[in-house]
Amino acid sequence: MLHMVVCIKQVPDSREIRIDPKTNTLIRQGVPAIVNPYDLNGVEAALQIKDQFGGRVTVLTMGPPSADKALRQCVAMGADEGVLISDRAFAGADTLATSYVLAKSIEKAGRLWGQPAIVFCGKQTLDGDTGQVGPGIACRLDYEQLTYVEAIESVDPDRGEVVVRRHLEDGVERVRAPFPVLITVLAEMNKPRRASLPGLLHAQTYQPIVWSTADFEDLDRSKIGLRGSPTVVSKTWVPEPRQVDTEFLKGETGEVTSRLAQVLVERLQTVQGA
Amino acid sequence: MAEAKRKPAVGLQPEVDVDWSAYRGVMVVVEHRRDKVAKVSWQLLGESRRLADKLDAPLMAVVIGHEAEDIARQAIGYGAERVYLCDAPELADYRTRPYSRVCLHIIREVKPEIVLFGATYTGRDLAGAIATHLPTGLTADCTQLDVDDNRLLLASRPAFSEKMVATILCKQFKPQMATVRPGVFEALPYDPRRMGEIIRVESPLDRESIRTEVLEFVEAVNRVNLEDAEVIVAGGRGVGGRAGFDLLAKLADALGGQVGASRAAVDLGWISHDHQVGQTGTTVRPKIYIAAGISGAVQHVVGMQNAELIVSINKDPNAPIHRIAHYAIVDDLFEVVPALIEAVQAARPSARVPVV
Numbered sequence: 001m002l003h004m005v006v007c008i009k010q011v012p013d014s015r016e017i018r019i020d021p022k023t024n025t026l027i028r029q030g031v032p033a034i035v036n037p038y039d040l041n042g043v044e045a046a047l048q049i050k051d052q053f054g055g056r057v058t059v060l061t062m063g064p065p066s067a068d069k070a071l072r073q074c075v076a077m078g079a080d081e082g083v084l085i086s087d088r089a090f091a092g093a094d095t096l097a098t099s100y101v102l103a104k105s106i107e108k109a110g111r112l113w114g115q116p117a118i119v120f121c122g123k124q125t126l127d128g129d130t131g132q133v134g135p136g137i138a139c140r141l142d143y144e145q146l147t148y149v150e151a152i153e154s155v156d157p158d159r160g161e162v163v164v165r166r167h168l169e170d171g172v173e174r175v176r177a178p179f180p181v182l183i184t185v186l187a188e189m190n191k192p193r194r195a196s197l198p199g200l201l202h203a204q205t206y207q208p209i210v211w212s213t214a215d216f217e218d219l220d221r222s223k224i225g226l227r228g229s230p231t232v233v234s235k236t237w238v239p240e241p242r243q244v245d246t247e248f249l250k251g252e253t254g255e256v257t258s259r260l261a262q263v264l265v266e267r268l269q270t271v272q273g274a
Numbered sequence: 275m276a277e278a279k280r281k282p283a284v285g286l287q288p289e290v291d292v293d294w295s296a297y298r299g300v301m302v303v304v305e306h307r308r309d310k311v312a313k314v315s316w317q318l319l320g321e322s323r324r325l326a327d328k329l330d331a332p333l334m335a336v337v338i339g340h341e342a343e344d345i346a347r348q349a350i351g352y353g354a355e356r357v358y359l360c361d362a363p364e365l366a367d368y369r370t371r372p373y374s375r376v377c378l379h380i381i382r383e384v385k386p387e388i389v390l391f392g393a394t395y396t397g398r399d400l401a402g403a404i405a406t407h408l409p410t411g412l413t414a415d416c417t418q419l420d421v422d423d424n425r426l427l428l429a430s431r432p433a434f435s436e437k438m439v440a441t442i443l444c445k446q447f448k449p450q451m452a453t454v455r456p457g458v459f460e461a462l463p464y465d466p467r468r469m470g471e472i473i474r475v476e477s478p479l480d481r482e483s484i485r486t487e488v489l490e491f492v493e494a495v496n497r498v499n500l501e502d503a504e505v506i507v508a509g510g511r512g513v514g515g516r517a518g519f520d521l522l523a524k525l526a527d528a529l530g531g532q533v534g535a536s537r538a539a540v541d542l543g544w545i546s547h548d549h550q551v552g553q554t555g556t557t558v559r560p561k562i563y564i565a566a567g568i569s570g571a572v573q574h575v576v577g578m579q580n581a582e583l584i585v586s587i588n589k590d591p592n593a594p595i596h597r598i599a600h601y602a603i604v605d606d607l608f609e610v611v612p613a614l615i616e617a618v619q620a621a622r623p624s625a626r627v628p629v630v
């Protein structure tokens with residue numbers, strides 16, 4: 001059976017985060033937690049493949065116990081199982097430590113439900129904004145790596161391959177890769193479905209599977225959480241806006257614009273002369 | 275209790291005692307596709323020149339591809355002292371597995387203390403794979419770089435929708451790696467007389483291991499290229515609709531520039547996303563940036579504040595955009611822009627002749 005895994009993350013809705021002007025620190029209180037939007041595109045992609053070929057979709061998240069809500073949302077959409085990988089020891093992980101735990105979890109999911117042919121991740125998270133976890137997982141599992149995918153052209157479970165379109169700055173690349181493969185998806189790929197009513201009802205009582213460090217036989221403790229993270233944040237600050245001596249151009253529109261035009265054209269001449 | 279608390283070991287420690295002192299120099303991985311080099315690669319060489327000087331260490335570049343010797347030579351012209359060139363037919367197209375294997379091979383042989391990539395789709399794809407293999411720390415999407423007295427890379431990047439900046443260190447591993455946002459740093463002027471050495475590296479690849487195949491590359495037509503534009507005339511919600519953007523396009527034409535936009539205008543469907551400037555759009559550094567009907571939210575400003583000359587046209591005297599503008603006009607853009615088009619055409623009649 002075609003087994004697919006989607007890695008998701010619950011994130012604070014960063015659009016709602018404000019800075020406390022007195023202390024210059026983040027106000028996190030009252031900021032709603034959402035499923036990282038791109039991850040939902042990953043869930044949708046997996047569900048569409050399942051709709052077409054059958055199979056099984058497992059959703060994984062590493063996070064605090066409250067992240068079970070994010071898993072339920074995906075189960076309501078149609079995912080078969082949600083796994084919460086949760087332990088204090090996992091906290092403080094950077095992308096290297098995160099990809100280690102997720103890769104170990106995908107291996108474990110593979111032992112339970114068959115090796116995943118496709119693993120989906122969002123192209124990046126709203127809060128971390130790195131896009132590094134997907135490549136990290138692919139590298140650890142030795143999967144083919146297809147990032148920034150805007151469309152899946154075809155899936156062939158018999159031959160065990162996919163053809164995707166990768167989005168690049170100056171165009172689009174069509175790539176064929178054999179299973180197993182890790183795909184990171186862009187928002188353009190699809191529109192995540194709304195949960196059906198039976199889906200919602202099922203999700204209401206659904207209890208995600210929880211894995212803590214004790215549930216892994218082969219976890220290297222030195223590679224998880226804060227201890228397993230090579231990068232450290234040394235400081236954060238609120239950036240100062242650039243200091244400019246603004247000249248306000250006042251007066252009659254015709255005068256103002258001809259003065260400005262003069263300045264602009266002079267600038268361009270020095271540019272082109274250089 | 276008198277027992278002294280032991281400080282917990284913070285951060286990943288190397289598995290064995292490693293002597294990192296052999297790691298020296300700054301290395302930039304040059305990105306190119308179909309003979310065109312991503313500008314950010316040259317910008318990185320420019321900024322890395324400063325870092326390498328501060329470290330008193332060499333500045334190196336890596337070029338991977340097929341028939342890419344000319345690109346290696348260009349890298350020297352942009353400041354690299356040494357270029358590691360791996361040239362093989364199977365490296366013609368970028369693919370993660372072969373490219374990351376070649377980079378790993380070069381990094382392990384050459385031992386640079388810092389390795390930098392453009393924060394492009396390809397740069398992020400490649401850097402993420404390499405950092406995991408090594409392993410080492412990788413900081414994404416940096417906008418400021420520096421080194422301290424302990425030769426640590428201070429990699430700073432925006433956090434929380436650009437509301438804060440965080441400086442990130444990797445103390446226990448070498449090389450220290452980062453991807454860097456395009457458009458933030460300046461390239462050195464290209465100088466074909468600059469001297470440097472090209473070192474050819476044998477491809478360490480087993481061809482059988484390359485299983486992914488690039489079938490086709492479809493170049494986007496009419497995708498705007500804001501990164502290369504010398505003049506950008508950008509509009510926001512205040513432009514009011516597509517017709518307003520047609521007006522801005524006329525001004526852009528008169529100045530030989532391109533049209534940019536705020537996210538609000540893009541979200542309203544008045545113009546496509548490739549015109550968007552800012553955190554979730556493009557970072558630009560044109561000679562002239564004219565912002566019309568844009569309020570100047572921080573997510574927009576981070577994408578354009580490095581423009582050499584900024585002009586704001588906004589009827590709200592308190593709009594934050596005025597504070598970062600060199601010339602500010604507090605007025606209705608529908609009055610100002612048409613007059614400005616005429617004034618530019620009068621001051622620069624030749625501009626109406628299309629330059630080929």
Ligand SMILES: Cc1cc2nc3c(=O)[nH]c(=O)nc-3n(C[C@H](O)[C@H](O)[C@H](O)COP(=O)(O)OP(=O)(O)OC[C@H]3O[C@@H](n4cnc5c(N)ncnc54)[C@H](O)[C@@H]3O)c2cc1C
Binds near residue numbers: 552567
């Ligand atoms: C995670 C995140 C990422 C984001 N990324 C980006 C990004 O990449 N780029 C970006 O731009 N934004 C981004 N934003 C959105 C940003 O916060 C602002 O909402 C957006 O920039 C506002 O666009 P605006 O200035 O066009 O609109 P508004 O803030 O509504 O400003 C319109 C301005 O037009 C002026 N105006 C109206 N009519 C006229 C007239 N006739 N003549 C002159 N002036 C007039 C008004 O005075 C007003 O100042 C992001 C936000 C988030 C949360």
